[in-house]
Amino acid sequence: MASETDSPPEGVGIGEEATPVDLTEQGEATNEIFAQVSQVQTVINHIHGNIGGASFGISGSRPKSRRTSGPVSQHELTEARTCYVRHASYQAAAERLQSSNMVALIGNAGTGRRTAALNLLHDVVGARRDMVVELSPAYTLEKLAAREIRPAHGYLLCDWPRDDLDGSIADFHVREIRRRIRDAGAYLVITGTTTSLPEADQVPWLPPPACDVLRAHQVAPEVADEAAAQITTDHAMSDVVALARQLASGVPLDKALSRLESAGRRDVVTWFDGPRTRGELFEMAAMAFIAGLPESGFEVLLARLESIAGIGLEKTDAISADDPMPSRRLIRVAEGSLLTLSPERRLVFKVEGHRTHVMRELHQRHGMRLWDPVTEWLHECANLRDPSVQAEIARGVAVLASVAGYSYVESIFLTPWARGGGVMRRQATAAMAISWLCLDETTRPEVLRTVTSWTRASAARPKFTATLAWSGELGIRFPLEAARMLWLQIKDSKKPVRHAEIALAHLFTALTEATGNALPMLDWFARQISNDKRIGRAIDPSIRAILSVLSARPDGAGVPTVTAHLRSRSESAAPLAKLWAAVLVKRPHRRDALAALYDAVCAFDERDDDDRNRVRILFAALVEALPAKERPLLAHDLRRYAISRNTDENRMKLLLSLLRIFLSPAVLSLDTIGNRP
Template sequence: MASETDAPVDGVLIGEEATPIDLTEQAEVADASFAQVSQVQTVINHIHGDIGGASFGISGSRTKSRRTSGPVSGHEMAEARTRYERHESYEAAAQQLGRCNMVALIGTAGTGRRTAALNLLHDFVGGRREVVVELSPAYTLEKLATREYRKAHGYLLCDWPKDDVDGSIADFHLREIRRRVRDAGAYLVITATATSLPAGDQILWQPPPARDVLLAYQVAPEIAAEAAAHITPEHAMADVVALARDLAAGAPLDQALGRLESAGRRDVVAWFDAPRSRGELFEMAAMAFTAGLPEASFESLLARLESIAGIGMEKADAVSADDPMPSRRLLRVAEGSLFSLSPGRRLEFKVASHRTHVMRELYQRHGMRLWEPVIEWLHECAALRDNPSAQAEVARGVAILASVSDYSYVDSTFLTPWARGNGVMRSQATAAMAVSWLCLDETTRSEVLRTVSSWTRASAARPKFTATLAWSGELGIRFPLEAVRMLWLQIRNSEKPVRHAEIALARLFAALTEATGNALPMLDWVARQISNDKRIGRAIDPLIRAILSVLSARADGVGIPTVTAHLRTRPDSAVPLAKLWSAVLVKRPHRRDALAALYDAVCAFDERDDDDRDHVRALFAALVEALPAKERPLLAHDLRRYAISRNTDENRLEILLSLLRVFLSPAVLSLDTIGKHP
């Protein structure tokens, strides 16, 4: 990837100077871009809610746990230990961990490295709540060497990308890591495909034999032996476990085997093994990147790809009105085809996993004669003006391409060029959507984290904007603390208002609440930052506006306030939310907007529901303690006037007025009385 110093300066050339792009003046484009990322996030949330296996055909992806750093839940630890089969690689890793307090499991994705790591850490530190902590793959060797490790804690660093540093420097950092981990009586397990750690710290990971996994689930020995014969190296451990569970539940062997990923691949390989015309191959390439679009939209995009590839041009002079025209639509979904047409006339693959297998065959079998036109076409699609659905599918397709090829190729060919794209900013949204899809694959998640972090630190405006879009989606859900830090620093350190970063912070709060029900780490972090910030006046205005955007957030701009939804799922968030509201309410220029957000959040609760009433009481009790004493009567007066100006109904106004007395007489209600009715 090119360095930022090599990048062209974004701007509109005037003579020999360039005027930097002011993204705050492109509010409509920014809003549309965030809306596109949000729509993709809705699809991803649906996948997480309804599918327990691989995501969009990527074998080995982990869909249940969204957060990729922080304490590992007791539920996940228990799941990892269920019928876990210890084998030769595991025993070697346990011996290494016992000797050195750290070990790296080196192997391919989908081979059960994470599950093994959780079992190793449980064996050494036990399964107590929050005693196993997952570290962000953004950690470098240097950062690992400087962090503090807690006594008798286990640390997991999954999918760690190779840290390319000089050998002598790496050795220095490694000695410090070992010393710190050992002195703390802690344990560190790393999983990676390659690592900067020396060979002595590495275990070349091999998954347990498929037959042993099946037997661990109490599958009959003769059935286990027959089923294991159908398992290939391409199958992830998740596939083997799913097969074992099906067989243990009494499913017939042929039915259970039919669900394996390999069945879908056989159909795809058979299609590619047959003689294919250029037209068929380019149609298949178009489907690999745009499956799921309406048939007419697909045909329009396919026509453009065929034009770029020069298909049909050589016979243009020979075409006459009497030439036969084949029924292409019927042929496309005929028997033996990989395509199907939904009742809504959307073109789809007959089996969802076909899309990944098709992409793999296209990449492995065909060179630049196919890919040069496809790449040019994808760049056009990424910048389309009025087809967000096509851009969303292209983003998904590019993420699938990364899973079957090489991430660095996808980054240099698509992601970073789109992030830096010229003209009206549309390719930036496509890049951000691709980032969200890439976060579903354990093989690319850590790589894309580093890519987006580099965009955030760029001096150019366009990659920084793309980064804010990416942080507001799945990347922020996976790495919430990294996301909030990056967005906060961008807002804090910018010399000009950074409206898109403020929007991203609010959307991150909404995304975390909707996807996980828990944005508490983000709220706690922001509350600490604003309480420790010593700037005054207009210098702190950007941060106050950012906090106000969080407190006013609503999913997709509609529905109940996100604050209300979050308080319902996490009542303990009342304290950090009160600190944030207090920080805004004491700023006179922002008080009315803060009052509006508070009023909307409170009125979204059901005053007839006891739990909701307690949530409101908790929030007001926390506000009492967060606000300076001299501000309480002023706030009570202003909130009363605001409620009256909103034509509040009498019943709700009575409740609000009773709560306002809290500010005048804090002893009436404090944190000790939360949950107790007056």
């Protein structure tokens, strides 16, 4: 298989010469790369907004919650319990949990393990708020054994990878985990395909019968029986539940089953079973990785793949003008084809789920004669200047991981791209792939460990790739891990780490846009800056990082993220005020902090009562966070800054009235702000 060194130099179009440039020190170009990664995040947000999640493989998950650690919401617990079937595997797991306070559900992805785990924990700890907590799969056995366990809480570890530890050491940590869980009267449920727990704590997990699921949703028995006959092991439990809800809502059986067929393999297998030319197979391989591109762009990239594969080079005779030339564009989307053209003339699969099945058939049926040229071609495509190509390549690599295994994709593509030289387009492609991989529950824990290892690498390029990855879907799934890793890069550096500062700003924006809640991250930063006793230049890296968060904007130009977050979470005023106070008291950074505060305040609508109240809450929080001697100075400086920005009269009156808070804090406090008109 082609290696990383077989691909063309970094940062070039196919056939161009390279001019290697290190972008880690170039702010403008670094911003461009982060913007490219953010574009993929926008697509992922759109997917979640429309269908409540995404699935690469047949057995992928479609979770509605984006965060993969922290307290499980009451909504998610209620959703998990709706029409749930407590079958034989569930009863066995419940008995094990009751007797030993911990159990591992061992089975394949897509079989309902997480939903079962939530039901199990709800049964033993009840519906009390924040009593069920999901732990990060980044926990090792040693760290989990040292973790504080809260009394009577339920803990969930989804898709926890097995620790590669010596048996006696692993047994020691498991005993300590069991002791802590029992002493606290708490419960722990683990899901995975394998586990470090002993066999006595494991329950082989099988999904509930499809017919039982359908009947639990009040589907008529005769319809449930007929529908269940069409469900195979290829279908995830989420597919079965979706079918049950459609049937229960009155959707006709034939129509509901036609939607279910989108997860099937029939059309794809039929296509591959037919006689196929090398050209057709390489065209389908290209589609598996770059579906969704404009037809003309697809053809350019396909021509390069065919060139690498040697297609068209075997014929030595001159080509005559009279030779027949097939209508390839028409043949490509003819009846019986798996492909079609969108109204915008983008080449796509007729059914989105076919992409995964095509990738599976290519991987299972064909070896190095197909995959060596494809791998070399992918390394070239990862270097291209077109972000849309990189985004589709990243998505295709994530699909490949669902059929070939994560370790294959990590070793052949992700890590070589993360370490690659040149102008860092490969690093951007790797980070995009990380975001797509985070949508699959089976690869998410492994991705977390991979990016963590890049963060801790001594080389600059893997670190840079990690910062890109933390700013996207990975950071949304694991916000505190992302905050810690980015903060460590900044705090421990002897010189500015601009890309990590940018990553923090993008992470704040990504969390706000995707979930409306970056409070855990803001609270954590507020604690870090409050406990940091360094003075002078020593604390400058941390101050710059905080300032990047306070100044964050979507795409660098939209409504300040602080404003959007305060609109969705008014309680974030307190930690935001602490962060602003930490920056405002530092004279070299005061003007930038004032600019961020002014922009955030002016982005609110002064005619809207709710917005006016949010601004009051923020200023009241600033009064409490700032030292008393700093308040009049800030009022003076903010007034001067507002005048320098040619603030309109109405806005200026509002600002002046709020500035009086700094001079007379008793006028308004956090205790009374919510009741003030």
